[in-house]
């Protein structure tokens with residue numbers, strides 16, 4: 001008899017708990033899948049517009065893509081509070097570096113994307129159906145992260161294109177998505193690129209998503225994202241040998257802003273800022 005009561009009480013507590021868990025995981029995946037479906041649908045609609053208006057692969061298509069993507073934040077209840085947009089107002093090309101937390105970043109990117117700006121992306125994105133097609137039409141530069149030598153030679157070509165075609169380039173120096181509530185060490189490609197093209201670096205920081213988006217906790221609700229565009233980092237006088245220091249400086253500056261925007265106390269780290 002006693003065992004029966006234990007069983008009953010366990011079920012009364014356990015079953016609703018299990019159901020809540022399942023429904024929150026289900027809700028999370030449902031939202032992520034909706035996000036992907038919306039991306040695929042919008043890129044299918046935007047691709048013909050790009051082709052009809054601009055003919056083929058050109059950075060001018062980014063204006064069209066930007067307009068489509070900017071509608072998506074309303075669907076997911078996201079709001080962006082942007083500061084420092086005036087720092088984008090520089091003549092000529094530059095390298096923009098920002099933190100990368102999730103696939104949702106694409107919305108934050110398009111929210112503030114300046115004209116004539118292309119992104120560096122992993123080459124796998126090229127094969128993502130209509131999303132791949134739209135990134136191709138927008139002029140996204142693909143790199144193979146597993147082949148540093150290839151990635152470097154592509155970046156050297158990009159440096160030339162930046163000055164020839166007056167292009168801004170957006171790089172995620174962490175090199176991968178990171179939803180940990182801190183920044184990953186920076187890779188050096190973006191900084192080599194700025195030096196090779198002789199252009200300034202503009203850091204952009206997005207506050208942490210962890211309060212409304214967390215893959216591990218199956219959390220994805222609406223929220224406010226604070227964005228700050230920092231003043232440009234001038235690279236005049238910087239030499240190849242100073243790249244590690246430059247990377248370090250930029251990393252620490254961005255990390256400080258990241259903690260401030262995320263409302264978390266700043267904790268200094270001793271480890272080297274760059275990945276090697």
Ligand SMILES: CCCCCCCC/C=C\CCCCCCCC(=O)SCCNC(=O)CCNC(=O)[C@H](O)C(C)(C)COP(=O)(O)OP(=O)(O)OC[C@H]1O[C@@H](n2cnc3c(N)ncnc32)[C@H](O)[C@@H]1OP(=O)(O)O
Pocket residue numbers: 038039040042043046065068069100106119120121122125131134135138140143144145148151152153155156171172173174175176177186187188189190192193243275276
């Ligand atoms: C309407 C529809 C809507 C829906 C659809 C919307 C579509 C929207 C359209 C468009 C938006 C698109 C959004 C795309 C977003 C995509 C995001 C991603 O994919 S993020 C992943 C890929 N990005 C990166 O990885 C970049 C950052 N990585 C780098 O820059 C690396 O540095 C890289 C890959 C070049 C090399 O990586 P290493 O892992 O080998 O690491 P290292 O430490 O940097 O380099 C190793 C050694 O090589 C030197 N090195 C690196 N780059 C060099 C260079 N260019 N020249 C000379 N040396 C270089 C370094 O100094 C280092 O050497 P020493 O250790 O210092 O001795």
Ligand SMILES: CCCCCCCCCCCCCCCC(=O)OC[C@@H](O)COP(=O)(O)O
Pocket residue numbers: 035036039040102103104105106122125127128129130131175176177178
């Ligand atoms: C035929 C297959 C169709 C597949 C459709 C997939 C639709 C996906 C829509 C998502 C579009 C968002 C684009 C943002 C790109 C992005 O943020 O990629 C992540 C990479 O930065 C980092 O990669 P990782 O190293 O894996 O963290």
